[in-house]
Amino acid sequence: MQGLKQSIITSLWFMFLTFPIMVVRVNTIENTVEWRWMNLAYVGVGIFILSFVWRWALARKEAKQYETETTDKPKKQLWLSRAMEEPAVAKPALAAIFALSVAMPFLVSTYQTNIFISFLLYVILGLGLNIIVGVAGLLFLGHAAFYAIGAYSYALLNHYFGIGFWVALPLGGILACLGGILLAFPVLRLRGDYLAIVTLGFGEIIRLVLENWSDLTGGPSGISNIDRPGLFGMELSVADANVYIYYIxxxxxxxxxxxxxxxxxxRIGRALQALREDEIACQAMGIDRVNVKVMAFxxxxxxxxxAGVIFAAKTTFINPASFTFMESAIILSIVVLGGMGSNLGVILGSAFLVLMPEYLRAFSEYRMILFAAAMVLxxxxxxQGLIAPKGRKYHVDDPDLIKEGDA
Known part of the structure; x- marks a missing residue:
């Protein structure tokens, strides 16, 4: 009853606030005032329903949380997470997904294949960032800078030295890795918001260098005519090249x-997770905090x-506008939305933020509102995200190893 009363008050308050905008309309041509009372009714009913559902959902969440805390019951996992833990379900599902992924280029158009290439690239980017943010617990906002390092590595090596894709692919990863290690040393003592600000600044520095070093990088004009991956010297059409890149x-x-x-x-992963949980306790137990952070970066x-090398090969043209802070924000949103530390969550987050916008173009005017509402919810x-990460359990098979009093 209290929730119903509060929803009515909220509805009336919104009707009062939106009255001048939604109801009053001045016709300057005929010098008349139109009163649109139905709009006010729509606002009132809509806000009442939203407020009531919101309060009901919050009350349900608090009741479940209280039940879990008082009865020591484990939190219920999402049905997809529970299903993937069952081998009888997980193995056939993974086999079907793999078969569908292999056949995808022959089932859809070239445009759709390009969309799935972008989706898979964001999966790779999200999984890489998940090591830093989800596993190690380090807030990182400059991932697009290393994406750019990989892309420009291939573009410059191909443009000036004629180096092919397959040689540039490991080089791009190595150069980005060295960049991450170089960034790690100055920020070893930073954490939280301070670490995020420094990594954000590093991302902007890389973008500005690429934009202003025109003699080397082409500046805002970028680099064009980048070679696509070769296949035993064969000449591939644009459609065939897209299929080839899709499989890569x-x-x-x-x-x-x-x-x-x-x-x-x-062992490295457990050290990263220990660093995420408690950095001081991690160091007290003998884990080298410096090495762990450097490895994470x-x-x-x-x-x-x-991913940057493949992106450059796919588009055959890159410029600094492709590696702005918005790219870093999207990749971080994929990790947070999907579930930090969860690989399946990163895939679902990529599908939500990359695939859904392409297939909801009919609602393009409302896409950002829908995304914002989804993130708030x-x-x-x-x-904890769509798929919460589950801790690994270790079992001792030999009962003699369990000492008395350890339970």
Missing amino acids: VLALAIITMIAVQRLKNS GLGTAWAGF MMVFRP
Whole structure:
């Protein structure tokens, strides 16, 4: 009853605030005033429904949280996360997704293939950033800078020295990794907002250097006529080249998923997660904080370099406008929306922020409103992301190893 009363008050308050805009309309040609009372009714009913649903959802969330805290019941996982933990479901599902991914270029148009290439590139970028933000817990806002390092590495090497794609691909990743390591040393003592500001500044420095060093990078005009990947010397049409690049980025995305998952379960991954949970306790237990942070920056930025090389090969033209802060914000949003530390969450986040805008062009005028509303709802009702990361469990098979009093 209290929620109903508050929703009515909220509705009346919004009707009062929007009255001059929604109801009163001055016709300057005929010098008359039109009174649009139906608009006021729409505002009142709409705000009442939204407010009531919002309060109901908040009350339901608080009740579930209270039940979990008082009864010590584990939090319920999203049905997709629970399903992927069942081998009987996960293996056939992964096999079907892989088969569909392989057949995708033959089922859709060239334009659609380009969209899926962009989607897979953002998956790679998100998984790389997930190492830094999700696994190591370091707030990083300059990922687009290393994306640019990889892209310009291939563009410059190809433009000035004629180096091909397959030689430039590992070089782009290595150069981006070295850039991440160089950035890591000055920021070893920083954390939280201060680390975010420094990485944001580094991203802007890279963009400005690319924009103003016209003799080398072409400045705002960028670099064009970048060679596409070669296939045993064969001449490929634009459509065939797109299919070829699709399979390259698909293979790299699969390798990235496997590598990041293996990293999380390795000794280095456990050290990164310890750093995320408590940096002081991590150092007190003998983990070298400097080496762990440097590894996190180097490993995370290397994948951005690989993605940058493929991006340059796909578009055959790059300029600094492709690597603005908005790119870093989108990649970070993918990680946060999907679930920090979750590989499946990064894939879902990429689908939401990359694929959905392309398939909702009919609502292009309202896309940003829908995205903003979705982000607000996620932060309020599911702050852990779409797929919350699940800690790894270790079992001791030999009962003699368990000492008395350790339970």
